[in-house]
Amino acid sequence: MKINEIGEFGLIGRIAERFAPLVPAGWEGIGDDCAVIPWDEGQSMLITTDLLVEGVHFLRDRISARELGAKSLAVNLSDVAAMGGRAVGTFLSLGLPAEGVGVEWCDAFFEGYRSFGVPLLGGDTTASTTGIIVNITVLGRAENSRVKRRNTARPGDRIAVTGPLGESAAGLRVLLEGLPSTPDTDELIRHHHRPRPHLKEGEWLGRERGVHAMMDVSDGVASDLLHILRGSAVGATVDLSRIPVSPLLQRTAEQYDGWEARRLALTGGEDYVLLLTVAPEEADDLERRFEAQFGRPLHWIGTCTAGAPEIVYRDEAAGTTVENTTYRGFNHF
Numbered sequence: 073m074k075i076n077e078i079g080e081f082g083l084i085g086r087i088a089e090r091f092a093p094l095v096p097a098g099w100e101g102i103g104d105d106c107a108v109i110p111w112d113e114g115q116s117m118l119i120t121t122d123l124l125v126e127g128v129h130f131l132r133d134r135i136s137a138r139e140l141g142a143k144s145l146a147v148n149l150s151d152v153a154a155m156g157g158r159a160v161g162t163f164l165s166l167g168l169p170a171e172g173v174g175v176e177w178c179d180a181f182f183e184g185y186r187s188f189g190v191p192l193l194g195g196d197t198t199a200s201t202t203g204i205i206v207n208i209t210v211l212g213r214a215e216n217s218r219v220k221r222r223n224t225a226r227p228g229d230r231i232a233v234t235g236p237l238g239e240s241a242a243g244l245r246v247l248l249e250g251l252p253s254t255p256d257t258d259e260l261i262r263h264h265h266r267p268r269p270h271l272k273e274g275e276w277l278g279r280e281r282g283v284h285a286m287m288d289v290s291d292g293v294a295s296d297l298l299h300i301l302r303g304s305a306v307g308a309t310v311d312l313s314r315i316p317v318s319p320l321l322q323r324t325a326e327q328y329d330g331w332e333a334r335r336l337a338l339t340g341g342e343d344y345v346l347l348l349t350v351a352p353e354e355a356d357d358l359e360r361r362f363e364a365q366f367g368r369p370l371h372w373i374g375t376c377t378a379g380a381p382e383i384v385y386r387d388e389a390a391g392t393t394v395e396n397t398t399y400r401g402f403n404h405f
């Protein structure tokens with residue numbers, strides 16, 4: 073059987089099944105943004121790792137070394153924030169082609185990596201025959217009571233994201249379509265190359281009892297929300313008219329043929345905003361305090377239901393239901 077017949081998540085499911093019996097009681101392994109391991113009294117260690125491969129995750133001639141160093145760490149830090157934790161240390165393994173990558177490139181990469189102020193504690197360095205390979209592991213910590221998981225959403229919860237969606241995917245599309253440089257297309261590429269992980273937001277939301285489930289958006293809400301729904305055995309309705317699309321993405325999408333802002337926002341991925349579900353009675357208060365704290369709104373996009381773990385897309389502004397196979401997020405295979 074080929075891997076693309078079961079997909080990235082089918083493959084991960086097979087791995088998880090095989091290793092579940094070896095995971096000690098009280099430890100949480102495969103299935104969430106981080107593994108969760110008991111640490112000091114009342115504290116958990118959060119561990120996450122991500123791999124970035126040249127040609128799959130980035131194009132060496134388009135992203136600067138500094139940007140790559142920062143982005144590689146950003147996507148890992150985002151997973152710790154997504155569980156309500158704070159990063160305390162990192163490990164970095166690098167595969168580098170001997171030709172074509174100089175010491176100056178490495179210095180710039182490490183300058184970007186260092187920009188988050190989180191210590192690098194170790195790693196590995198090898199030659200690569202296929203391009204640049206970056207693997208990072210981040211250790212974080214959180215009080216047990218503050219760890220937010222994917223499998224704790226409840227029917228009736230309201231669903232929110234912490235920022236606009238689709239700009240990173242639009243930036244990638246600008247690069248792949250070779251669109252001319254304008255202030256707008258340059259800005260979209262910046263969103264793709266310099267994502268801002270919502271670290272403070274994640275730590276703050278971790279302290280909120282009204283937040284039931286949380287994860288970060290790496291593959292697009294259309295795919296990532298399904299992880300919360302399947303993990304929690306709940307359904308969801310998502311209101312397409314409330315998907316947050318920035319004015320920048322809106323006007324760029326109107327300008328280019330075949331661009332659909334809403335589709336990019338739902339399926340594009342690499343936004344690294346947080347996706348969360350909130351007890352309905354806490355939602356208004358949380359929205360007020362989030363905005364007071366961060367000067368930016370929480371965007372409500374839907375509601376969890378007691379239905380099957382699927383997303384029903386509705387356009388409440390237009391009063392229509394949309395076929396739910398219309399939006400699919402990113403899958404590596």
Ligand code: ADP
Pocket residue numbers: 084087101102103104105106107121122151290
């Ligand atoms: P994220 O996008 O948050 O980094 P992924 O979708 O990559 O998460 O992974 C989902 C879950 O599967 C995570 O718990 C991750 O640790 C686990 N996982 C992914 N690939 C593997 C692998 N090759 N071996 C073991 N666990 C894996």
Ligand code: MG
Pocket residue numbers: 105150151154287288289290
């Ligand atoms: Mg994640």
